[in-house]
Amino acid sequence: MAQDSRVRAGANLDGPFIESGNNSGLSGRPFLMLGTEADHSPGSEDRTWDSAWKKLDGWKRWATVAGADHFAFTDLAPLAGQLGADDPKGLPGKRAAEIARDYVGAFFDKQLRGKDAPLLDGQDKDNPEVTFQHSATRDVKADSGTSARP
Numbered sequence: 001m002a003q004d005s006r007v008r009a010g011a012n013l014d015g016p017f018i019e020s021g022n023n024s025g026l027s028g029r030p031f032l033m034l035g036t037e038a039d040h041s042p043g044s045e046d047r048t049w050d051s052a053w054k055k056l057d058g059w060k061r062w063a064t065v066a067g068a069d070h071f072a073f074t075d076l077a078p079l080a081g082q083l084g085a086d087d088p089k090g091l092p093g094k095r096a097a098e099i100a101r102d103y104v105g106a107f108f109d110k111q112l113r114g115k116d117a118p119l120l121d122g123q124d125k126d127n128p129e130v131t132f133q134h135s136a137t138r139d140v141k142a143d144s145g146t147s148a149r150p
Helices: 048-055 076-082 093-113
Strands: 010-013 031-036 060-065 130-133
Touching: 010 093, 031 048, 031 093, 048 060, 060 093, 076 093
Parallel strands: 010 031, 031 060
Antiparallel strands: 060 130
């Protein structure tokens, strides 16, 4: 996304930001940050998320998932669950995959297809593991470029 302006929207699933903001090529485009609660909450160990959040100036959401570990956002989580190797203290792999699929799918449906995505509007009773950070975010409609505050 940073290298190719044709990429209209992007997401970071629990990874560090190498560079972000106006100089990174991400400026003005929609972005979803979805990560572990332990490592990617505001002020946590990975400070690149705090920095990126401040610099992203398009539509953006930052959500964290309680009980998830880094592998919750990969194929390893559901595969581990199928093999009976879920972390007994963490989020089951099947549930992690559902959350990632639902939130990332809603994000790209909203940004690339112009579909309504209420899942991205804030806390959802069916997804208590997911917490939205920084609730006052700029909301830019993908198709019109107009702004509104949720």
